[in-house]
Amino acid sequence: MDNITFFTEFLLMDVSNSRELQLLQSLLFLVIYLGALIGNLMTIILIVTDNHLHSPMYFFVSNLSFIDLCSISVIVPKSIVNSMTGNKTITLTECAAQVFLFIFLACTELAFLVVMVYDRYVAICRPLHYGLIVTPRMCAQAAGGSWASGLVYSTVHTYAMFRLPFTKTNVIQQFFCEIPQILRISTSSVLFSESIITTVSVCLVLGCFVFMLTSYINIFSTVLKIHSIEAQNKAFSTCSPQLAILLLFIISGSVASLGPIANKASIQNLLTAMFYTMVPPFTNPIIYSLRNREINSALSRMLTKYSQFPVNDFLY
Numbered sequence: 001m002d003n004i005t006f007f008t009e010f011l012l013m014d015v016s017n018s019r020e021l022q023l024l025q026s027l028l029f030l031v032i033y034l035g036a037l038i039g040n041l042m043t044i045i046l047i048v049t050d051n052h053l054h055s056p057m058y059f060f061v062s063n064l065s066f067i068d069l070c071s072i073s074v075i076v077p078k079s080i081v082n083s084m085t086g087n088k089t090i091t092l093t094e095c096a097a098q099v100f101l102f103i104f105l106a107c108t109e110l111a112f113l114v115v116m117v118y119d120r121y122v123a124i125c126r127p128l129h130y131g132l133i134v135t136p137r138m139c140a141q142a143a144g145g146s147w148a149s150g151l152v153y154s155t156v157h158t159y160a161m162f163r164l165p166f167t168k169t170n171v172i173q174q175f176f177c178e179i180p181q182i183l184r185i186s187t188s189s190v191l192f193s194e195s196i197i198t199t200v201s202v203c204l205v206l207g208c209f210v211f212m213l214t215s216y217i218n219i220f221s222t223v224l225k226i227h228s229i230e231a232q233n234k235a236f237s238t239c240s241p242q243l244a245i246l247l248l249f250i251i252s253g254s255v256a257s258l259g260p261i262a263n264k265a266s267i268q269n270l271l272t273a274m275f276y277t278m279v280p281p282f283t284n285p286i287i288y289s290l291r292n293r294e295i296n297s298a299l300s301r302m303l304t305k306y307s308q309f310p311v312n313d314f315l316y
Contacts (some may be wrong), residue, residue, distance in 0.1 A: 039285030
């Protein structure tokens with residue numbers, strides 16, 4: 001036991017030791033982060049300030065945008081600072097906090113996606129009962145349950161990963177505390193407990209996906225039976241962005257879960273991590289802006305309002 005080293009900080013590995021490439025990486029991360037920041041903040045502001053968007057669906061969308069904003073902020077700012085300063089260290093506490101917040105937000109986002117699918121199912125398949133089922137109280141309970149489920153799962157998961165000290169190595173072959181990398185340097189006891197938690201998690205996630213798939217099958221079968229082309233287009237315009245975000249979440253989650261655990265930092269390893277940590281928060285606002293008519297209308301109203309205000313001041 002005297003020869004065992006207990007690590008209290010980790011070393012995050014970059015793709016290259018070249019300062020030019022490190023600065024280029026930090027610049028790329030900064031552009032993506034600012035884009036995600038602006039897009040998600042704009043979505044939240046539009047939903048909060050525009051009375052036309054004060055509905056259950058957009059209440060859930062605003063929560064989703066807030067989750068995306070937080071999830072990309074958990075990882076990217078620290079990575080940008082590390083790349084710019086050349087500092088590769090992260091403390092054990094910071095690493096545990098990063099893992100906890102990332103799992104918490106990912107689990108909460110999945111719960112909100114399930115709730116949003118149910119909201120669209122009731123709105124399209126049972127429109128006469130929508131006001132009785134999707135009430136403000138139900139929305140508050142669904143949102144609270146989503147956040148609470150993420151908190152509970154993240155607490156259990158993070159405790160299982162960090163309950164024992166790290167003695168193998170403190171080198172993480174990634175630009176952040178990636179969960180597979182943490183498991184790679186964990187003890188066999190941690191790996192055993194994590195395998196049990198992961199098995200239970202997979203069963204729950206598969207149950208969520210089956211529910212969402214069944215709901216979308218019912219939604220699209222109902223939409224295709226509608227005779228009005230305008231009503232069909234309106235239904236598709238509200239469902240297609242959610243479906244696109246759901247597919248992106250599933251694909252990115254599959255890449256994160258099923259991808260090989262790298263033993264060495266590489267471009268492929270970097271791009272894979274970027275895909276599931278940065279792409280969803282960056283593209284989700286774009287998907288809603290391009291495919292959702294009401295979001296586009298709210299954005300037009302806001303731009304018209306604030307672009308004409310200073311002009312009128314100067315003219316009169």
